[in-house]
Amino acid sequence: MFIPMLLSGCGGPLSTLDPAGPAAASAAWLWWAMFAFATVVLIVVVALWLYAMRRDPGDVTDESAQRVQNRWIVGGGFVLPLVSITALLAFGIPAGHNMMPLASDEDVLRIDVTAHRWWWEVSYPEEGIALNNELHIPVGVPVHVHVTSEDVIHSFWVPRLAGKLDAIPGRTNVLRLQADETGIFQGKCAEFCGAGHAHMDFTVEAHPQDDFDDWLEEALQSND
Secondary structure, three states, X not given: OHHHHHHXXXXXXXXXXXXXOHHHHHXXXXXXXXXXXXXXXXXXXXXXXXXXXXXXXXXXXXXXXXHHHHHHHHHHHHHHHHHHHHHHHHHHHHHHHOOOOOOOOOOOEEEEEEEEOOEEEEEEOOOOEEEEOEEEEEOOOOEEEEEEEOOOOEEEEOOOOOOOEEEOEOOOEEEEEOOOOOXXXXXXXXXXXXXXXXXXXXXXEEEOHHHHHHHHHHHHHHHO
């Protein structure tokens, strides 16, 4: 019963462990790798602690005690952090690469998102479409979300599709967003920005390509 209770938090509309796009999948695999590594380290440390508590020290000289101490300092203070950081970079750099706009992304859909206290202004500059608190994207292809802010620092985050990206006044950051399945995905502001921060939500709706084309046509007509 204990394990199902732990795993019950792995799903839901804001779960990073229930990815629906390649960037979010990379972040989820990175989390699982870190969790597994941390679990192994914890088990080894506890096992060594229990062994140290129960073992017979025998005849210990100052010289032998110093050698043991030096081994622990080198192993625990240098080797373990070095291995941990190297492994984290080996997994983390490719994960971050999946969230960046790539040179191979030609003719991708551009969406401009401007954060305000406490709502999101969304526009499709090439199509002339303006929305509030909602994005629409086609399934299976990347889009580039250009994020900035009108007032304070916010953070654009769709947990099931990609990582967080800061919205900074006077600067535009670009996030590569892709959904591999249809549906409505919840987004949040992930940077505390004032009294209305908790309610600064938005949605990303992923459509099949034909349905997205129909939505674009309807949105253009409504804007006219």
